[in-house]
Amino acid sequence: MKEALLKYDFTDNGLNIGDYIQSLAAKQFLNNQDPILINREALNEYDGEQVKLIMNGWFLMNGENFPPSEKITPLLVSHHINTSVHSHFRKEEVVSFYKKNEPVGCRDYFTLEFLESLGVKCYYTGCLTLTLSEKYSSKEKNDNIYFVDPRYKKARGLLDQLNRMYLLVTKFNTISEIRARYIRSNNKKSWRKTLDFYRSFSQIFDDEVLKKAIYVKHYIPANKFNNDAEIFAYGEELLRKYASAKYVVTSRIHCALPSLSLGTPTLYIDIPNDHNVSSCRLNGIKEFFHIIHTNGTKLSCDLLKNDEKFNLKSSFTNKEDFITVKEKIKKTVIDFIKN
Incomplete structure (x- = not known):
């Protein structure tokens, strides 16, 4: 057959x-x-x-x-x-x-x-x-840190706008570097999105991590590919990148699960009270990961103590519950x- x-x-x-x-x-x-x-x-x-x-x-x-x-x-x-x-x-x-x-x-x-x-x-x-480690695992790791569709809860209102203005004034160079890698466009919306992203993730990541990270999207515009062979090839390219990474930060389960399999340290971003269409998928999956917890606009991670942040030298290992x-x-x- x-x-x-x-x-x-x-x-x-x-x-x-x-x-x-x-x-x-x-x-x-x-x-x-x-x-x-x-x-x-x-x-x-x-x-x-x-x-x-x-x-x-x-x-x-x-x-x-x-x-x-x-x-x-x-x-x-x-x-x-x-x-x-x-x-x-x-x-x-x-x-x-x-x-x-x-x-x-x-x-x-x-x-x-x-x-x-x-x-x-x-x-x-x-x-x-x-x-996926059956085919795509790599023994060689590099210093690349990937942020793949990093979701977060956005705050709204006057305080939010004031906070954005404060960050833009006090952290302009840092925000500019991150925006160039994270959004790769130059419009007002890209600045707002970068400021919201920075306000969230700077709570648990050093500025140097956010400035040097590689930002990836799992939703690709329809005009990027000519045929299915090109799409599969791009998927394989991403898997090889994740396999060699220092660590991966993501809200995509089909980045987090492959990275886990490939032996790459993985942080999964959990969005509580997410829409049921999304959250219904996670019972029996989320338990395998180290979690970045989001509580409103507040981020935390059980791997961090006190006021620690992940930096360029940070290292951690994955849970092994998934192996069986x-x-x-x-x-x-x-x-x-x-x-």
Whole structure:
């Protein structure tokens, strides 16, 4: 039987490279490194040869396009069903699909509890990106520090505006250097965003870290790529950068989980009371990370004591709880491909 791999649509925000990183995690286990590409949002339309498909990741942006075609033999592993499609996924034809292909390996406990409520047999697997060290790990580390889509809570009102003005006057050179790397544009909005970013992250990072950090976005404009091959290549490029980094700071789970797997010290930025569409993904994932906690505009990290900050010489090691989960999911995927 031929092998297939998930590809993805552009959204209003562009392309989420984290989706393709999830596919790279699946691709490393395939026998054929040039598999048939099937759009995650059109699995029901596939009408080619019978294929095996590792169905890891978020299902689905458009719930009406589920369940998949009968010509797809799925491995439901690292599977996340988002709260945004629960009403559709309770339909008889969708529940029947899951029962036909059970047990379902769930990426998070939210998905596991939802499927169990529908009478589907399932188990927890964590995320397949925890296995990316199989192909992309590096023994050589450099001094690069990556901030990948670092989210934070923005304050509003008069005090906020006064604080921005104070920072702009007292820290103008520092703010200018950070803006040139963080935003890479010159308009009023870029200054406001940089000032809000600096006000938040200067609480726990030295200025030298923020000035020398490399800033990466996981949402890419639609016009950056010509085809899927270029997108996959860019995903691999990012993985190799993360693999060699000194450490990574991110609010993207598909930067944090791969970095964890690759042996790169990782700080995950947690946004409490986030929208349920986002937060429902994290129960069973967030526990693996060292966390930067955000409480309003206040940031803190359990790795820091008193008034310490992360500096250019700071070092720390990751938790190792994920290793057992990684080995179990790896075996599941290898057995599916072999059989």
